[in-house]
Amino acid sequence: MTLTIPGFDHVRLPGTDGVELAAAVGGSGSPVVLLHGFPQTHLMWRHVAERLAGEHTVICPDLRGYGASDKPAATGPEVYSKRTMAADVVALAAALGHERFALAGHDRGALVAFRAGLDHPETLTHLGILDVVPTLDMWDVLHGVRAAVGYHLYLMAQPPGLPETMIANSADAYFGSFLDAWAADPAALPEPVRAEYLRASAAAVPSIVADYRASAGIDVTHDQADRDAGSQLAMPVTVVQQDWGAQLGYDAAAVWRAWAPDLDHRLTGAGHFMAEESPDEIAGAIRDLLLR
Numbered sequence: 037m038t039l040t041i042p043g044f045d046h047v048r049l050p051g052t053d054g055v056e057l058a059a060a061v062g063g064s065g066s067p068v069v070l071l072h073g074f075p076q077t078h079l080m081w082r083h084v085a086e087r088l089a090g091e092h093t094v095i096c097p098d099l100r101g102y103g104a105s106d107k108p109a110a111t112g113p114e115v116y117s118k119r120t121m122a123a124d125v126v127a128l129a130a131a132l133g134h135e136r137f138a139l140a141g142h143d144r145g146a147l148v149a150f151r152a153g154l155d156h157p158e159t160l161t162h163l164g165i166l167d168v169v170p171t172l173d174m175w176d177v178l179h180g181v182r183a184a185v186g187y188h189l190y191l192m193a194q195p196p197g198l199p200e201t202m203i204a205n206s207a208d209a210y211f212g213s214f215l216d217a218w219a220a221d222p223a224a225l226p227e228p229v230r231a232e233y234l235r236a237s238a239a240a241v242p243s244i245v246a247d248y249r250a251s252a253g254i255d256v257t258h259d260q261a262d263r264d265a266g267s268q269l270a271m272p273v274t275v276v277q278q279d280w281g282a283q284l285g286y287d288a289a290a291v292w293r294a295w296a297p298d299l300d301h302r303l304t305g306a307g308h309f310m311a312e313e314s315p316d317e318i319a320g321a322i323r324d325l326l327l328r
Contacts, residue, residue, distance in 0.1 A: 038058075038077075038103070038104050038232070038236075039077075039079050039228065039229065039232040040060045040078070040079065041060040041062065041078070041079065041081065041082045041085050041086065041096060042082070042086070043062055043086070043089075044060040044061060044062035044085065044089075044094075044096070045060070045061050045062065046058065046059070046060055047059055047060075047061055048104075049097075049127075049128045049131045049132065050127055050128070050131050051100060051105075051106075051123070051124030051125075051127050051128055052120060052123045052124050052127050053108070053120070055100050055105070055106045055108055055124060056105065056106050057097045057098060057099075057100060057105040057106070057124060057128050058078075058097065058098045058103060058104035058105045059078065059095055059096060059097035059098070059128060060078050060085070060095075060096045060097075061093070061094070061095050061096075061132065062085065062086075062089045062093075062094055063085075063088065063089025063090065063091070063092055063093050063094045064089075064092075064093055065091050065092040065093055066091075066092055066093070066137075066138070066326075067092065067093045067094075067095060067129065067132070067134040067136075067137040067138065068088060068092045068093070068094050068095070068137065068138045068139075068140065068322065068326070069095045069096075069097070069125060069128075069129055069137050069138070069139045069140070070084065070085060070094065070095070070096045070140050070141070070145075071097070071099060071125065071139070071140070071141035071142065071144075071145025071146070071148055071149055072096070072098070072099065072102070072103075072141075072142060072143075072144075072145050073141070073142040073143020073144045073145050073146065073166075073167075074143050074144045074214070074237075074244065074247075074248075075211040075214055075215065075233055075234075075237040075244070076102075076142075076143075076233050076236075076309075077098050077102060077103035077104075077232065077233065077236050078096035078097060078098050078103060079229060079232060079233075080142065080309065080311055080312055081094075081096045081311055082312075083311065083312060083315035083319075084311050084315050084318050084319045084322070087315060087316070087319035088319055088322065088323070091323075092138075092326075093132075093134075095128070095129065095132065095134075095137075097124075097125065097128055099121055099124075099144065099145060099148060099247075100116070100120075100121055100124050100243070101116060101240060101243030101244060101246065101247055102236065102240055102243070102244065102247075103236050103240075104236075107240055107242070107243040108243075109242075110196070110242065110243070110246035110249075113249075113250055113253050113254040114254060115246065116243065116246040116247045116249070116250045117250045117254045117255055117258065118147050118148050118150070118151035118171070118250065118251070118255050118258070119151055119155060119254075119255075119258055121148045121151070121247075122148050122149075122151040122152035122155055122156065123155070125139070125148065125149075125152055126152065126156050126159055129159075135159065136158075136159055136160070136161055137159070137160065137161065138160070138161050138162040138163075138164070138322075138325070138326055139152055139153070139160050139162070139163055139164070140163070140164030140165070140166070140322055140325075141164070141165060141166065142166040142167060142310075142311055143166065143167060143168060143308070144247060146165045146166055146167070146168040147168055147170070147171055147251065147255070149163060149164070149165060150163075150165065150168075150170055150269075150295075151255075151258065153269045153270075153271060153273070154262050154267055154269065157269070157270040157271065160271050161271060162271055162272050162273075162274075162325050162326055162328065163269060163271050163272070163273045163274075163296075163325075164273075164274050164275075164276075164321065164322050164325050165273065165274070165275045165276070165277075165292075166275075166276050166277065166310060166311065166318070167276070167277045167278060167280075167308055167310065168277070169280070169288065169291050169292070170259055170291075170295060171251050171255045171256055171259050172256055172259035172260055172263060173291045174186075174189075174251075175252075175256065177280075177284050177285075177286045177291070178284070179284075179285075182283070182284050182285070185283075185284075188214070188248070189248065189251070189252070191203075192244075192245045192248035192249055192252075193248065193249055193251075193252030193253075194249075196245075196249075199245050199249075200241055200242050200245050203241050203245065204238075204241045207234070207237065207238035207241060208234050208238065211233065211234055211237040211238065212230075212234060215230055215233060215234075215309075218307055218308035218309060219307050219308070219309050219313065220305075220306060220307030220308075220313060221306070221307060221313045224307075224309060224312040224313040225309065225312060229312075268294075268295055268296065268297055269295055269296045269297075269298075271298070272298045272300075272325060272328040273292070273295075273296035273298060273299050273300070273325075274299075274300040274301075274302065274321055274322070274324065274325040275288075275289075275292050275296075275299065275300070275301045275302065276302045276303075276304055276310065276317075276318065276321050277302075277303065277304065278303070278304060278306075278307070278308065278310075279303050288301070289301040298328070300321075300324070300325065300328070302321060304317060
């Protein structure tokens with residue numbers, strides 16, 4: 037049985053190209069869409085969503101290829117490009133009657149949110165980003181042995197076949213290793229939640245790999261085209277992340293400021309799963325963003 041956010045409705049809504057997305061929807065007020073990361077589902081937003089639902093309509097979808105959403109075969113690189121996944125989110129919100137909305141994403145969902153901000157500036161009112169840098173910059177800041185922290189990025193960038201086989205043959209160990217390594221507070225991922233993430237990820241190995249493979253190809257192409265064109269995010273942007281700049285030797289705020297002139301950049305002492313480890317902090321950051 038799929039775990040979802042208590043008190044929220046669980047619905048299926050149209051994305052693009054015939055793909056349907058599963059989503060938890062609750063609350064009332066101006067719309068906020070929250071996108072999950074890897075190796076997770078929309079359930080990661082449960083604490084933040086409940087905090088925001090008193091003031092906002094909160095929409096938490098599973099990205100295409102994840103959770104209970106459709107998992108189309110990766111017949112081409114565009115199927116799991118962040119451009120396509122961003123278009124899914126815009127279509128889903130429109131199906132609920134929201135032509136404009138605020139968007140926040142974590143990890144993979146943050147890369148989708150970033151692409152949505154560039155591709156759909158007329159649709160997004162505010163943009164929240166948790167614990168990533170844009171794809172193009174991500175590859176630039178990984179150097180030498182320090183890049184070992186992102187070994188999975190390189191594994192899943194390989195041509196179809198080997199990564200899928202390796203991961204499927206040890207799915208719980210593979211996906212569980214990230215839940216263990218990236219959580220500063222393991223108690224934030226209680227056993228039923230952890231089990232749900234492992235179950236959902238093991239059932240989605242080909243599409244998860246395709247999502248990551250796109251970030252070593254077509255997503256880089258799209259980001260580079262925007263950089264070459266001088267494109268920037270037109271809406272207020274808040275970025276909350278661990279101090280990756282200090283760990284990997286770059287200026288994280290400067291990286292984001294190049295894309296987002298209206299930027300609030302914050303560092304957190306929480307681990308990667310900050311929406312679960314420090315929900316008051318993250319809900320507060322989103323509330324502050326929506327006031328700008």
